[in-house]
Every structure is written in structure tokens, then in C-alpha cells.
Amino acid sequence: MATKRKSGVSDRRNRDSELIAAAITVFYEKGYAAASLQDVAEIVGVLKGSLYHYISSKEDLLARICVESHAQASVIMAESLESADDPLDQLRVYLHRIALWYVNNIERVSIYFNEGKWLTGERLSEVRTQGREFHSFVRTLVDKARSSDRVRDDIDPRVAAQLILGSLNSVSTWYRPDGLYSPEEIASAFTDMSLASISGEVPPVLSRVTAPDGDD
Amino acid sequence: MATKRKSGVSDRRNRDSELIAAAITVFYEKGYAAASLQDVAEIVGVLKGSLYHYISSKEDLLARICVESHAQASVIMAESLESADDPLDQLRVYLHRIALWYVNNIERVSIYFNEGKWLTGERLSEVRTQGREFHSFVRTLVDKARSSDRVRDDIDPRVAAQLILGSLNSVSTWYRPDGLYSPEEIASAFTDMSLASISGEVPPVLSRVTAPDGDD
Amino acid sequence: MATKRKSGVSDRRNRDSELIAAAITVFYEKGYAAASLQDVAEIVGVLKGSLYHYISSKEDLLARICVESHAQASVIMAESLESADDPLDQLRVYLHRIALWYVNNIERVSIYFNEGKWLTGERLSEVRTQGREFHSFVRTLVDKARSSDRVRDDIDPRVAAQLILGSLNSVSTWYRPDGLYSPEEIASAFTDMSLASISGEVPPVLSRVTAPDGDD
Amino acid sequence: MATKRKSGVSDRRNRDSELIAAAITVFYEKGYAAASLQDVAEIVGVLKGSLYHYISSKEDLLARICVESHAQASVIMAESLESADDPLDQLRVYLHRIALWYVNNIERVSIYFNEGKWLTGERLSEVRTQGREFHSFVRTLVDKARSSDRVRDDIDPRVAAQLILGSLNSVSTWYRPDGLYSPEEIASAFTDMSLASISGEVPPVLSRVTAPDGDD
């Protein structure tokens, strides 16, 4: 009889997540503004009009990507607080976990942080609020740690939080999954450097005795 | 600053820099991909089509912006090397200067670092090469400083360079000229934190006393 | 009202009339051209594609709506002729009845008169022919009444018919079922005004003397 | 200074009004919702994207058409009031003038009355307000005329105004410029019939003789 193509197995249920996956790839590579649904459709293997069975708009696609990331990011904040009592320890846990999460989901998370600005209306407000929460979370921990002398006095918690989070976010510009470093290595390096960058831990007493002035 | 509508004299060469200035503003605010030449033309006060007496394409506009930044960035690298002998001191000078330059030219430099990827062909290669140079410059200094024990052994110069430069580049996402911090403050905070993040400086006495070899 | 999800019995034939009812609502509110089958499907509670078990096309839906109206409109013409002998009396009866029918079925009838033009091919010809019949029906009665001096000489039957029918059709643009006027009131006002607009019957009081029947 | 006139004649200044004219034709024939800018562009002889040099959106095109009609319609109302003192005379003048105007600009005016509903936001509010003004204008005159016994008591001014204006608006469904009737003939027939439809002007002599009391 007639030829029956489509012996493909996973045709059924996966379309929706296939679509998200394709969008993640495209948005990550081109940026949301320059990405076209045409590109997404081609990857999925349907006509671009067909995408609208799964989404209601291009922005909707972006929103879905962001929502998932946000939920996970929130969990990481909460868990980090529970994992330790000391602010600096909490910060260490948080930085390591979020970095690991970031690297392991580099495309999606990078979109969340870098392309979320293209959302509009309420969703834009949300993503901005969330961004402030991350920053505020880190700043608060830095601040507390400074109060207990585990962070240097000359550290401004606000600026420190920005620089640390910026450093993390930069990972998406240079990390390659098939590169030299494992996610764990990157997360550790990031965590260690971030903490060192603010730490007063050194041996404050000793160094004060032997070296009257710090470096600069 | 100098130009007036109908001066008849300086209108000539100024249009060109007006155009660049307008493009910088627009590209910075919207991103290159989402920016339209219409926006640029409106700021300059000419019609869209008229722009093509000054540029040959939208990409050309971007290229010009990048070229200027690249030249300045190169100078900063060179001068930093001349300003000191020790690698860590050179790095300190470099980070401070480039940060100050970045903040003081935030729009243009941010475009250079973040939108340069939209260039094509030879120009794309150039901008990528330049990016690698910056990274390589910092990495090399970190590496040298590590060899002379001024940087911790556990620091991977490659990753450190990425994180430091990423931290710097993140400034464009949160710095506001009318904000809480002066360029100098930001540059200093960035420099201090960056050096602290890699430094083995602090415990030299201690480590010499208690541990003959490097820490960790 | 009667149908429930899984009654198993009346679900059958009712879907069909439900569908028509839904289409009437949608076509009336948005106009045929701007209406989407999606809207219809949502009201009925099935998916868009499922509609095609009941209809063969969007136009088919329109055609069915029109057919029913046409049949009823034809009956009204025929009955009106039988209800009296005098052309003007026939016209009076006709106008009153058709107006009452129009108002009581405002959505469906309005579609018939205003959206029938979207039909194509043979069906378009039919609906046009029918439209001409209505007009011709009224024109003929006006003409006859004029011959017997019950309509003014200066009345052009053709134009009069158009204006009267146009006036009737306009009802759909302003009538609201929950408004100030009952269908009966509107039908009467329409009939009275229409007849007065062509009448040579000058003294309405007189007609009460000479004509034993009081209309309404 | 010698003026440099375009010998090309119509190519230059006319595009804008050509565009409006084309849009009027297309909107009139297909209705706004079903009309496509493609159709308009083809008439004008440009690509559809090029239309956006003259308009900012399809709706903008509709709005422009409506604005012009509204202005003229307002003038007719004002002038009619000045042309006579008696309300019924004012009404007669108004109906005749507006009918003449309607027929002479049948496409544009018909769009104003029938397609204005497709406008959105503020413009929709405006066009609706204007529609109420027309109705209110006629209703008020009918009401006044009824107070001075020139209109029958049984006439409801509100319904009468709707039917009269509906009758007028129906002209666009049947009038053909190359048809049997001149604009003047149609305007006169419409005016005469409309006034007769509400008039209590009976034949004073006859009614006085046979019926000493008032009508009704």
C-alpha cells in the first residue's frame, strides 16, 4: 500500500520539550532579539506556523525558559541558607551550588540572566525583581560576614555582590562543555576566588605584625 | 559640545562623530541586533537614508565604535607593562586603568565587549583576536605572578583571567553614571577584589613559618 | 441547557444545532470575515478540527444559517399575501411580521442580510436572488398600492422599497434585547413609519371612519 | 527663484492621496477586516512594505478616512441648524444635505459609518461618540418638532432617529453611481419619505372637516 513513513518513536510526547530545547539553543546562540522562530522551527522539523500549537508567542517561549530557571535559582538560595549557620559558609555553599547549576545548564541559565530583559509587562517586572533578589541575597550575606569580621572592612557589600555575580554570569561567554574544565572545577575556582576576593580571613593578626601596610 | 545647527564650518566633520555618538547610545540601550538605524537617524536629525553618506552599512557603524575602543585598550596594556616591573604590579596597574577606562566610557566599551560579536568576516576575526589578547595578557601576568609566588598555586591563570575580565565586563549591567559610586571607587574596588581573589600575598609570613611550601 | 457532557443520548443531534448557534453568535459579533472557527469551537467545547465532522467548511456554516432564514422569510412573504387583499394591507402585514421576525431572531437574520455576501459560487447567486426577491416583493406591493392611490404619486416604488428594507436592516445595528423597546414596539414603530413614509392616506383619523379595521 | 516643478506630474505629491483613495476602494469593496494591504499596494503600484512610508498601520489608514468624513458630517449638522429656525425645517435641510453628501461620497462615508467599528482604543471611542452625536442630533430635532405638533405624538424620537439614519446608511448597499437615480433624486426621496414617516402635518383641511379632535 502506501508508504508509511514516520516510524519514528518519540514523535509524540516530546514535541513540547523539543521545542523548548530548540528555543534554548537558538536564543543562546543568537540572542533573543536576533533569534527567529524560523530557526527554532527548523530544528524541531515543523513549519514556523506550527509552533503556535505549543506556544502563544515568541515571548511566551522566553518566559517559559526563564520560569524554570527562576524556580531552581530560588531553591538554591533557600537550601544554601539551611546548609550552614555562618553567613560566609552560607555564601560559600551558595556560590558553589549556583555556579555548578549555572555551568551545568549554561544555555538556559544564561538566557535567564541575559535575555530576560526582553520580556515585557508583568513578566519583565518579575524577572527584574528576581534579579534584585539574587543580588540582595549575596549582598546581605557579605554584609553579615563583614559584621563578624570574616570579610574585610574595605569591602562594599553592594559592589562586591555585583562583581561576584557578574563574574559568575561571564562564564556563559567563555565556558565550553567540551573544553578544558569540568563544571566542578569551574565552580570551585569561582567560589574560591570570590571568597578570597572579599575575605579578611588571612591571618589578620600576623600579617599586621610583620607587614605594616597591606598591598595598596 | 561645540556644534551648533548652522555654523557652516564645523558642521562638516562633526556629523560624523555625532553619528558615532548617536549609534553608541542606541546600540548600548537596545543592543546592536535590536537597534535600528532609524533610531540613530532620529537622534542625529537626518533621515535614515542620509546616514549612508557617512557609513557604508550598519555593521560599519559598529566596527568604527569597536576600532576606537580597541586602540585605547591596546594602549592601556602597553602602558601598564611600562609602569612597573613586577607582573603583579603590572596587573594591578592594568586592572585599575582598564576599569577606570571602562567605567568612564561605559557605553562605547560595553558595545565593544558585548556587541562586537555581531561583526562578520574579517572584522569578526579581528575582534575575536583582540578579545583573546586581553585574556592572554591577563593570564600571562597572573601566570608570571604565580611563578614568583605572589599568586596562589591553586589559581588557574586561564580561569582566573576569565573570571576577572568577566567581573569587569559585568560593570556595564549595573553601573549608572548618576549612581552611588564614582568611577574611581568602582575601579579600586574591582582592582582590590580581583587581586585579593588570586593573591597569595597575605600569608607569606605565616606560610613561611608554618609551612615551607605553598599553601593548600 | 439540555446537554451534558456524557448524556450519551441527546449529544448526537444537538451538537449540530449547538454548532449553528455558536456560529451565529460569533458571526454576529465579529462579522463573518473576522470570525474564526476557533471561537466557534471554543463555545461548543470541542477542538477546531472536530468541527469538520459537522461542517465541510466555514462557508458551509454560513450557508446553513442563511438557508434557515431564507425559508422563514419566504413563508412570511407568502402568508402576508394571504392575510389581506389590498396591497397596502398586505404590505402592512408583511412589514410588521418581518420586523417582528427580524428582531426576535436578530443575530441569525442579521447574518443572513449582512454576511450572506461572503458566500461564493452558486450560494452567493442564491442569496443575491433572494435579496432581490424581498426587494421586488415590497416594490411590487408599493407599486400596486400606488396604482390604487393609497400611496403618493411622487413615491418611486423602487427607491421606497430600498429605503424601507434598509431601515429594517439597520435595526441590527442598534437594537439590544435588553434595551428600552420590546420587539413588538419596534415592529410597530417601523411599520407605522414605513407606511406613513409612502402613504397618500393623509388623514389617519379619517381612515378610522372609512376603514373598519384598526391596525394594532 | 524659478521653481523646479516636477514634470513627472502625478508621481510626486499624489502618492499619499492615491493611497487613501485606493484604501477607500478596497475597504469599501471588501470591508476593512477582509481587506488586505496587499490589495491596496497593488492598486497604488508599490510593494506592501512601501505603504509604511505613508501610514503607520492599517488602522491608521482607516482612521484617516474616518476623520475626514467626520469633519464634514459635523459641518453639515452645524450648517443645517443655521439654515432655518423651525426644527422640522432644520431636519429637512439636514436630511437632504447629509443624504446628498453620503451619496456623493458613498465609499468613504460608508466606510466611516460601517467600518469605523474596527478602530481601537481612543479612536474607537471617538467614532462611537460621533455616532451618538448624529443620532442625538436627529432625535433632538424630531423631539422638538413633536413638541410643536409638526410630528405625530405616537412617534418615539429615539426609534425614529434610528430608523431614519438606518435608512440613510442602507443607501450604500444598493446605490450605484451609474444606476438609475441621481444623487439628488435619492436625497430628495429619502428626505421626503423620512419626513412623511414622522409628520403629523396631516392635510389640515381634510382632517379639520372630518375630525374635530386631534389624531391619535
Place this chain on the structure above:
DNA sequence: TATGAATGAGAGTTCATTCAT
């Protein structure tokens, strides 16, 4: 029957770019 996935054509709109004036 009903679903839900997919199509294909076409809609309105944007935009970098060209070119005669």
C-alpha cells in the same frame, strides 16, 4: 466522534539598503 499535530498560505509590520533627485 473527537483529538491534536501539522500544513500552507497569507496577514501586518519592520528594516537595512539603494537611488534619482
Place this chain on the structure above:
DNA sequence: TATGAATGAACTCTCATTCAT
């Protein structure tokens, strides 16, 4: 130089319709 008209391609999105399940 500068304009303004025009292009052509690409974009997001809509919709009537089909069809295997």
C-alpha cells in the same frame, strides 16, 4: 549633502483545513 520614495527579504503571528490516530 540630504531627501524621500521604494525595495525585498525577513519577521511574528493567524487561520481554514487535513489527517492519522
